Amino acid sequence: DIQMTQSPSSLSASVGDRVTITCQASQDISNYLNWYQQKPGRAPKLLIYDASNLETGVPSRFSGSGSGTDFTFTISSLQPEDIATYYCQQHDNLPRIFTFGPGTKVDIK
Amino acid sequence: QVQLVQSGAEVKKPGASVKVSCKASGYTFTNYYMHWVRQAPGQGLEWMGWINPNSGGTNYAQRFQGRVIMTRDTSISTAYMELSRLRFDDTAVYYCARERSYYDSSGYHDAFDIWGQGTMVTVSS
Numbered sequence: 001d002i003q004m005t006q007s008p009s010s011l012s013a014s015v016g017d018r019v020t021i022t023c024q025a026s027q028d029i030s031n032y033l034n035w036y037q038q039k040p041g042r043a044p045k046l047l048i049y050d051a052s053n054l055e056t057g058v059p060s061r062f063s064g065s066g067s068g069t070d071f072t073f074t075i076s077s078l079q080p081e082d083i084a085t086y087y088c089q090q091h092d093n094l095p096r097i098f099t100f101g102p103g104t105k106v107d108i109k
Numbered sequence: 110q111v112q113l114v115q116s117g118a119e120v121k122k123p124g125a126s127v128k129v130s131c132k133a134s135g136y137t138f139t140n141y142y143m144h145w146v147r148q149a150p151g152q153g154l155e156w157m158g159w160i161n162p163n164s165g166g167t168n169y170a171q172r173f174q175g176r177v178i179m180t181r182d183t184s185i186s187t188a189y190m191e192l193s194r195l196r197f198d199d200t201a202v203y204y205c206a207r208e209r210s211y212y213d214s215s216g217y218h219d220a221f222d223i224w225g226q227g228t229m230v231t232v233s234s
Binding site: 044050087096 | 142144146153154155156159168170171204206216217218219220221222224225226227
């Protein structure tokens with residue numbers, strides 16, 4: 001099975017800072033990588049699909065990049081409403097299996 | 110609007126079973142796979158498996174095989190997840206999530222675009 005790692009596990013940054021989270025797959029997953037935001041007590045929300053495509057309605061300060069085994073998620077200018085945990089997710093297609101990374105908790109400094 | 114509405118919180122004893130429902134509205138239920146994801150208190154997201162509402166076909170994460178059954182009732186656009194032989198560490202919020210999926214020349218494009226509100230299942234003696 002493909003394993004996913006994320007770093008850091010948590011971070012604190014100031015409003016307006018650029019925030020970067022990395023996600024690594026244990027083997028090549030092409031661009032089959034999504035990013036989700038989860039606020040406390042809420043269901044996750046899709047932000048980025050196929051590694052770099054912004055979901056409709058998601059602010060443009062969120063972006064993603066990467067392919068193969070190494071991926072990056074960026075918030076260009078951190079806002080107070082971005083306090084959440086962020087998860088990467090990969091999917092195999094034969095068979096169709098989905099795996100989440102362990103998550104990165106983002107706080108305001 | 111497109112939404113998934115789940116059944117209410119449950120409290121079960123160890124060894125019992127729980128069945129959570131997920132009612133879809135605002136779209137054609139049989140056109141999208143439905144997934145189940147759980148989250149133990151203070152922990153991350155764990156994918157449990159999927160059901161194809163059109164065919165009834167399923168695929169479960171290895172660690173749940175033999176304990177989970179996913180079904181659906183297309184007449185009422187509802188998916189179900191039943192977990193048996195409950196243990197204390199099954200205490201979690203259980204989510205259903207719709208998979209948006211298509212295939213083109215650049216490959217597969219799969220993501221969970223709509224989520225239910227979550228159902229808290231507590232296993233306690």
